[in-house]
Amino acid sequence: MEMLRLATAGSVDDGKSTLIGRLLYDSKAIFDDQLEAVERTSRERGDEYTNLALLTDGLRAEREQGITIDVAYRYFATPKRKFIIADTPGHTQYTRNMVTGASTADVALILIDARKGVLEQSRRHAFLASLLGIPHLVLCVNKMDLVDWSEERFEEIKHEFRSFAMKLDVHDLTFIPVSALLGDNIVDRSTNMPWYEGSALLHHLEEVHIASDRNLIDARFPVQYVIRPQNQTDRTTHDYRGYAGQVAGGVFRTGDEVVVLPSGFTSTIASIDTADGAIGEAFSPMSVTLRLADEIDISRGDMIARRKNQPHVGQDIEAMVCWMSEVSWLREGAKLAIKHTTRWARALVKDLQYQLDINTLHRHEDAVGLALNEIGRVTLRTTLPLFYDEYRRNRTTGSFILVDETTNTTVGAGMILAPASE
């Protein structure tokens, strides 16, 4: 069974909670005691209906204020797939939360109210999904019951959204007309919209092809930890020296010629070890231990790649950064800690080229800084070389976080565009 990570975006008004509630309930992922607790709280609060948002709004403050503060993770499974939903709130801290939930998602689910059509908010969701490199976008046109199940209205919204999406980096775009409240096209195909020939939402989520989204070409292995048993009495492991890590791209096979960065030394893979024994090949996202034929000095933060296919190596990078601090701004000249794969370094913000308005996609080149939830293009200089790929080519070796060195909080998320020219 394969695992699919789904990010949902929108507010209660779009019917997002109803839709998630229905997916969970119909796949039996909501338990009776959870439902009873939600019904009880709904009654106590005087809600007219069972408020399924309470299932995910788990914090006291969220229930008291009736808002969602943070990303909530929900789980459900069908016989075909296990699903992880990152449910991101619609209003406060919107961008920060959506970026967090979207960073690992395979599919983004965006809801549009059929009566209201494509709003600024829908465009913002789609833009962030494309910026974060989510390979599949599903647009649920909801509340079709309130527009008389109109095919014409559905086509209108589809057309409008498509013309906007052309400006974005979206490869797979699917439109589904639904009524989350009545269950049409959620789990079962709707009988109210015979003109719609596609799949119901759940069926689409079960079938969407995600295995080939991973980069299986560029072999990348950031070294996480060096395993040396140093057991004096056990002769079989006395000289053992393995490099543990999670494959970040491509396929590694025993006997492959590899290069170790930054040293540039080459060797061959002697063995790919796991606790269950050696295996012939390893691919993303497997956690394995590599042993090399030659004794080379390798430590955490180094990268093993194929000799004939190496990542960029450098200290000057261009990236899109989403700023996430409530208390500080990203400004030119700022110095921050940066974590990229398994490597920590320091980064200097050399240039803020522009701030991007995520509603209009307008570039503000005169911006003096990035505030909370703002996104911009920056040039960074790092104290150590990074071994990276473009984010659109590899989401693991193309991403980084920025950390404030005084407070230790994570203040920025970065997606690498290219090496910076000097």
Add this chain to the structure above:
Amino acid sequence: MAAPYELSHLRALEAEAIHIIREVAAEFERPALLFSGGKDSIVMLHLAAKAFAPARVPFPVMHVDTGHNFAEVIAFRDLMVAQVGVRLVVASVEDDLAAGRVADDEGPRASRNRLQTITLLRGIEEQRYDAVFGGARRDEEKARAKERVFSFRDDFGQWDPKNQRPELWSLYNGRHKQGEHIRVFPLSNWTELDIWQYISDEGIELPAIYFAHTRKVFRRDGMWMDDSELIPRLPGEEVEERVVRFRTVGDVTCTGAVDSPAANLAEVIAEVAATRLTERGATRADDRISEAGMEDRKREGYF
């Protein structure tokens, strides 16, 4: 047959957990793994052993001992610790009671659940741990659904749910100052069913109380409580023999059993797949304190 280069959900979850465990071993000076002898901590220790093979697990395990244990679970704990070859540190609530740092609740519903937090935080401070692994899962409880994999705790061990660090991709930020620490949850994305299927796949051994057995129990709050001298009876609570099993394992005084004929892994998996109650809803008195029982305890430093 699986398509080429496809990883099953259990193998993907395993790879993620191993990655998290190795990050901690690489970036922290003094990590420790919380081990209760319950199924989640057993799976976590199993994953830690796999993460560093053929070397040993490079950190100790800590048991926060309320003194109200199921005897089978303690025996199992000692066996597993010896098998894996890790050092066991016991932080005992009874030491805190003896030293007068905490006092037992009074009455038949007395529980040491809240006292555990004091002992846990004392253990972390005394041992100077800077990272502590916990087996909590996001599917268990709604406050836990909001928890990070790397969860920051301040000088007092407190969790501030409104002020959590953003956590993106698999780039974990464990930076902290002296006296602060990070709780780490490698099983965040696992469900109860995933845990059981993995236990079955890997042939992991569990304490026998997870499987159906005949036990003397009495009914309280819809749960079957163990006929233990540690739990004073209320009027009308009659002891009877029933075939039960435990879905979660914690302190005797607040962990209930469920009626179940499931005597082996296959039967437990079938039961878990069909159940209509969450494991904590069915068997944990400690979560019933209030709607935000878990959130409040987590804020105080509970795991």
